[in-house]
Amino acid sequence: MKITRKIINIDENLCDGCGLCIPSCHEQAIQLIETPNGKKARLVKEIYCDGLGACLGTCPTGALTIEEREAEAFDEEATQRYIAAETAHVESTEVRKTQEVPAFHGCPSARAFQWGEQAEPIKQSVQSLKSVVPQSELRQWPVQLHLVPPNASYFQDANLVMAADCVPFAYANFHQEFLKGAENAITVGCPKLDDTRAYLEKLTQIIRLNQLKSIHIVNMEVPCCFGLVRLVQQAIERAGVDVPVKVTTISIKGDKLT
Incomplete structure (x- = not known):
C-alpha cells in the first residue's frame, strides 16, 4: 500500500559509491549496486526506509536528501525480520571462520603469516644498513x-x-x-x-x-x-x-x- 510520506532520495548523478551512508542506516535499507556508471547507493526496499534521514550527514557529495512522495509505508516488522536475517548471515559466517582452519588453497595474497624478530642471518646482513635504511x-x-x-x-x-x-x-x-x-x-x-x-x-x-x-x-x-x-x-x-x-x-x- 502506497501513501504520501517522507523517504530517502538518492541522486545517482551525485553518488560516488563511497558507501559511507550504509553503516549509518540502522534499518540497513541502503546497499551498493553495480551499475554501468559504477557502484551506486540504492534503497533495498521502500518498506525498510523510515524516512528519518540518519544517513544524510555521512554523504560527502550531498547525494542523499529527504523528499515527500508517494511510497510504500514503512514496515517495522518486515524491517526487523530483514535485519535479523542479515545478522544471522553474518554470525553464521563468523562461526564457520572460528572452526578449525583447513589447508590453505586460496590466493597466496590472502594467506595469513605472522613473524616476530628477524632470523639471525637476516639480522646480520642488515646490521650495517640500520643507520641508513629504516x-x-x-x-x-x-x-x-x-x-x-x-x-x-x-x-x-x-x-x-x-x-x-x-x-x-x-x-x-x-x-x-x-x-x-x-x-x-x-x-x-x-x-x-x-x-x-x-x-x-x-x-x-x-x-x-x-x-x-x-x-x-x-x-x-x-x-x-x-x-x-x-x-x-x-x-x-x-x-x-x-x-x-x-x-x-x-x-x-x-x-x-x-
Missing part, C-alpha cells in the same frame, strides 16, 4: 581488510591499527610511530572506494573474536576518510565489546594533525 616494523600478512582472516593469531590481545590506504604514503614515519611493537597488528582500507558493508562485517568479526586491547584509527584529513571512524564505532556497537579507540589524522602534506 627497518620495516610489519609483523604480519595480509594487511588489507578484505583479505585478513578475522581469527588470525596476530589479532589476539593486539593493539589494532586501522589505517586508511593513503596514510603510509603521506606519513613518512608510519612504521616507527604506528607499527613498532610486538603487540601491534594492522589492517588497512579505503572507506570511499571499497565495500564498506563488507568492511563493517569484517571489523565486527575481528572485534568480537579477539580480545583487542585498543583500536587506533589513522586516517587522512579528507572528509570521506572519516568514514573509518564511523565504521569502527558501528562495528564496536554490533560486536557488543568495549574497546578503547584513538583517532590520529594525517594531512595530505604528511603532517600529523591530531
Whole structure:
C-alpha cells in the first residue's frame, strides 16, 4: 500500500559509491549496486526506509536528501525480520571462520603469516644498513581488510591499527610511530572506494573474536576518510565489546594533525 510520506532520495548523478551512508542506516535499507556508471547507493526496499534521514550527514557529495512522495509505508516488522536475517548471515559466517582452519588453497595474497624478530642471518646482513635504511616494523600478512582472516593469531590481545590506504604514503614515519611493537597488528582500507558493508562485517568479526586491547584509527584529513571512524564505532556497537579507540589524522602534506 502506497501513501504520501517522507523517504530517502538518492541522486545517482551525485553518488560516488563511497558507501559511507550504509553503516549509518540502522534499518540497513541502503546497499551498493553495480551499475554501468559504477557502484551506486540504492534503497533495498521502500518498506525498510523510515524516512528519518540518519544517513544524510555521512554523504560527502550531498547525494542523499529527504523528499515527500508517494511510497510504500514503512514496515517495522518486515524491517526487523530483514535485519535479523542479515545478522544471522553474518554470525553464521563468523562461526564457520572460528572452526578449525583447513589447508590453505586460496590466493597466496590472502594467506595469513605472522613473524616476530628477524632470523639471525637476516639480522646480520642488515646490521650495517640500520643507520641508513629504516627497518620495516610489519609483523604480519595480509594487511588489507578484505583479505585478513578475522581469527588470525596476530589479532589476539593486539593493539589494532586501522589505517586508511593513503596514510603510509603521506606519513613518512608510519612504521616507527604506528607499527613498532610486538603487540601491534594492522589492517588497512579505503572507506570511499571499497565495500564498506563488507568492511563493517569484517571489523565486527575481528572485534568480537579477539580480545583487542585498543583500536587506533589513522586516517587522512579528507572528509570521506572519516568514514573509518564511523565504521569502527558501528562495528564496536554490533560486536557488543568495549574497546578503547584513538583517532590520529594525517594531512595530505604528511603532517600529523591530531
